[in-house]
Every structure is written in structure tokens, then in C-alpha cells.
Amino acid sequence: MxxxxxxxxxxxxxxxxxxxxxxxxxxxxxxxxxxxxxxxxxxxxxxxxxxxxxxxxxxxxxxxxxxxxxxxxxxxxxxxxxxxxxxxxxPGLVEGMVEFVTGHVLRHHLGMDAHIHGQDGVWRNDVVPPLARNRKVSVLGLGQLGGACARALAGLNFDVVGWSRRAKEIPGVACLSGDDGLEEALARAEILVLLLPLTPSTGNLLDAKRLALLPQGACIVNPGRGPLIDDDALLAALASGALGHATLDVFRQEPLPPEHPFWASKGVTVTPHIASAxxxxxxxxxxxxxxxxxxxxxxxxxxxxxxxxx
The missing domain is CATH 3.40.50.720 (NAD(P)-binding Rossmann-like Domain)
Incomplete structure (x- = not known):
């Protein structure tokens, strides 16, 4: 026994x-x-x-x-x-993460927030989103979760690049590695998905210097680990308009305290660690x-x- x-x-x-x-x-x-x-x-x-x-x-x-x-x-x-x-x-966790990530990438890609929150009688049809094949998405972290999300996004015709510490190959996804690869992945990411593990080398990976590499108005989706991003640097980039939006599912302290500035920032969507389970x-x-x-x-x-x- x-x-x-x-x-x-x-x-x-x-x-x-x-x-x-x-x-x-x-x-x-x-x-x-x-x-x-x-x-x-x-x-x-x-x-x-x-x-x-x-x-x-x-x-x-x-x-x-x-x-x-x-x-x-x-x-x-x-x-x-x-x-x-x-x-x-x-397998259930992987499926759930793919659903969360593809949902929020599509939300940012299609500009859904303007219509969901703009129910004020204004006919907003002046901005038409590009097709997915013309939208650049970068996924940082190509483990079981990140690899599955990158494949799913590529399957929806997004122009997907993935980055990992070690070189990997995923059909339909351009895979980068190393410091130069990270800079390239960030510099082209209109939408950035973070699915890296938290290790001594990934803490505060997205600091002010690396956030500045992202294209003007880029959106971030982070269902990975909260400490991957420097909170203050993120808020500053959002306040300046350099970044368009950040959807955050994970945080340094959970539950996220009510007084945390993420709650009050119009550029942040807080989800309570529900990306997958x-x-x-x-x-x-x-x-x-x-x-x-x-x-x-x-x-x-x-x-x-x-x-x-x-």
C-alpha cells in the first residue's frame, strides 16, 4: 500500500x-x-x-x-x-489559459473597450481594427502555457513572435531567445503577453528601460507572475501615454489591496488571478x-x- x-x-x-x-x-x-x-x-x-x-x-x-x-x-x-x-x-489549466489569453488579446486587438464602456450615444466607427495577420503579438515564455497560447494566437492568424530563455521551435511561431531576442520581441509587440516563470532572472524583467522598447500605445496582458513587471514603471508608462493598456491578472500582493493605484488607473484592467486554475x-x-x-x-x-x- x-x-x-x-x-x-x-x-x-x-x-x-x-x-x-x-x-x-x-x-x-x-x-x-x-x-x-x-x-x-x-x-x-x-x-x-x-x-x-x-x-x-x-x-x-x-x-x-x-x-x-x-x-x-x-x-x-x-x-x-x-x-x-x-x-x-x-491540461485543463492549459486550456483555461489559452482561453483567457486569446480573449484578452482579441479584446485589445479589436478595441472592444471603446464600445463596451462607450455607451453614451456616440457613433464610434472611425477606427477599424486591422486584420489579425497585421497585428504583431509577442509572447514572453514558451513553456507549456506560453507555447500553447502562442500556437492558438498564430492559429487565429496573428503575427506571433515568442521569446524564451532557451531556444525553442514552435511551428507557425517565430521563436527568439537571448537578450537580443528579448529586445526584438519587445520592440515589435503591439500586444505583449507575459507567461514567464518567476525566477531571480525574470523579476522586474519589464523595467522602465524595457517598457520603453514597446511600440507607442502597446497593450500588455500579464497572467504570468506579478513581479515580472516593475509596478511604478508600468504606471508611469501608462500615465505618459507610451503604453495603451495593461490587463493584469497577477500581482506582488494578492488579493490586490484596495488602495493600490492599479485600481484607480484607467489604463489598467485588474482581474483577480482568474486567468486559469x-x-x-x-x-x-x-x-x-x-x-x-x-x-x-x-x-x-x-x-x-x-x-x-x-
Whole structure:
């Protein structure tokens, strides 16, 4: 019998345990799933931030830790976590992110806000948007989420360029890498999508200097991580008119405090970290498959590269 600990906030148990139990059975695994440490040994930890577990050295027999979050910045620096760590790449999360990103890129591309918020009797038909093939979109981050979004946008005929730290190839998407590639991706981005992980090298990546590389009136969609952007530099660029709009789903502090200037800025749309979510019905299958692999001595899916930070 395999023993697994669901180390997560208490609210996860009623939502996740039925799906995990079903997925384990479907994978042919006999698993005793536990909500709290009970003094016994555990083979695996299924982890989400916000629970009571912080010292992994108290669970010396654990073979691997399976994170339920796509981002691992809240756990990767824990010195007691010495066992293999995987991040969540959930098909449902990917689908949800593609829907959010394509929706907001289309919103900015088509200029929908002028009509949604302009119900004042004024007939605004003086600006006709270009076709998607004439709209330049750059996607920073070409992992599972960013790659899927770049492919979807290219499928809608947008002129898409993607950038990642390491060189990648995606059919239909011009892929750039390195510092020069980043500057090129920014300089042509009428709409910029941020889907990079948060690492020491990506914090404040969009500072005042890099924001100034964007074309006049460019729009930003950030469902990645809040600290990718320098907040003050962003507000200054919006106030000057250098940037047209920023749709932000993630922030340095969440929930975003009511007094934060993003709320009052007409150039900012705040969405409350809803771009996508890990869905238990699909994510549980990913956990079960990784546990099956571990038990079979196979390579784990989505193993975190601790040096890279994701």
C-alpha cells in the first residue's frame, strides 16, 4: 500500500480527495491518502502552498513531492525539500489559459473597450481594427502555457513572435531567445503577453528601460507572475501615454489591496488571478501518472530544474 500526504490548505481535501482517489484507482495504484501527518511514513507528498507542512525533513521516506501549482517559486527555495519535485502541467489549466489569453488579446486587438464602456450615444466607427495577420503579438515564455497560447494566437492568424530563455521551435511561431531576442520581441509587440516563470532572472524583467522598447500605445496582458513587471514603471508608462493598456491578472500582493493605484488607473484592467486554475478532475490524473511512473522507476513528468527555478 502506497501512502500519500495531501499537504495543502484544509479546503483542498473535500475538493481534491475524491478526484485523486479515483485517479489512483484508474492508474492501478493502491494509495492510502491522508490529509495530515499521522506519525507514519509517507511515500509521496502532494503539495500546495498554504498548508501546515514547511519542514520536509520530518518526512524522510518521501520519494517525490508533486506540486499542484504550475509555479514553484513558493517552495523551490525550501532547504528541507531535497527530494525530487514536480510542477503541475494540467491540461485543463492549459486550456483555461489559452482561453483567457486569446480573449484578452482579441479584446485589445479589436478595441472592444471603446464600445463596451462607450455607451453614451456616440457613433464610434472611425477606427477599424486591422486584420489579425497585421497585428504583431509577442509572447514572453514558451513553456507549456506560453507555447500553447502562442500556437492558438498564430492559429487565429496573428503575427506571433515568442521569446524564451532557451531556444525553442514552435511551428507557425517565430521563436527568439537571448537578450537580443528579448529586445526584438519587445520592440515589435503591439500586444505583449507575459507567461514567464518567476525566477531571480525574470523579476522586474519589464523595467522602465524595457517598457520603453514597446511600440507607442502597446497593450500588455500579464497572467504570468506579478513581479515580472516593475509596478511604478508600468504606471508611469501608462500615465505618459507610451503604453495603451495593461490587463493584469497577477500581482506582488494578492488579493490586490484596495488602495493600490492599479485600481484607480484607467489604463489598467485588474482581474483577480482568474486567468486559469488547476482543475482537480484533470490534475489528479497528472499526479496519479507521476506516482505510477515513480513506482515503476520511470522518469517523472515535469520535473523541476532547481538551477533554472522551474
Amino acid at each position: 502506497i501512502r500519500a500526504l495531501l499537504a495543502a490548505p484544509a479546503r483542498y481535501w473535500p475538493e481534491w480527495s475524491p478526484h485523486l482517489t479515483h485517479a489512483f484507482a484508474a492508474a492501478g495504484l493502491e494509495v492510502d491518502l491522508v490529509a495530515e501527518p499521522d506519525g507514519g511514513d509517507f511515500d509521496y507528498v502532494i503539495y500546495a502552498p498554504g498548508g501546515t507542512l514547511s519542514d520536509f525533513s520530518t518526512l524522510p521516506g518521501v520519494k517525490a513531492v508533486f506540486s499542484l501549482w504550475a509555479g514553484v517559486e513558493k517552495i523551490i527555495g525550501n532547504p528541507t525539500l531535497t527530494m525530487p519535485l514536480t510542477r503541475m502541467v494540467d 488547476t482543475r482537480p478532475e484533470t490534475a489528479a490524473q497528472v499526479v496519479a501518472e507521476n506516482m505510477r511512473r515513480a513506482e515503476a522507476g520511470a522518469l517523472l513528468l515535469h520535473l523541476v530544474d532547481r538551477a533554472a527555478g522551474y
